[in-house]
Amino acid sequence: MKMGHSVLKVKSYQFSLQIIRLVKNLQKEQKEYILSRQIMRSGTTIGVLIRETEFAQSKADFIHKMSIALKEANETLY
Template sequence: MITFNEKYKNNAILLKTFEFAKNIVVYAELLESKRKFVLANQVLKSGTSIGANVKEAQNAESKADFVHKLKIAMKEADETEFWLFLCNELESYPDCIFLLNELSEILKILNKIIATTKRNN
């Protein structure tokens, strides 16, 4: 059986968002273990949606559709950033700086892909 990393080894944004989603699941489980259910759910939904939307963009019907799907991924990333900033500011919440750093890199890459695609369209 082929793994995600093997199948998409040449697609940096897919790999990064997949790894980010895995880390988000672990962080959400940590939040749940500390009975922080509301934010765990928010972080889990938006954080895993980023990669799902990037994956969906790979099957876009046109360049405009591709950009649209990546913009949805950007919106999910922005929402995730909000929830992680909130978690980071709350004293009783586990550290999530590493997730914010990963997300910052993902946002930069998504912005670059969108800008390049628009310019080449």
């Protein structure tokens, strides 16, 4: 996996992998699907948004995408 030198990109990618493992475990062991699908969505969206900031069209667009990533992180934490 080559993702440059961005610690944020690497950590968000690793976090996504942890979320995927968590969701697989919840769905397999606990037969839980509603909350696990929400955790999967919000937890993996963080990394996607951080990757999108590489192609932000402006500083405002960069800030907007990072703000949404932060909201998704807070939602996942909740």
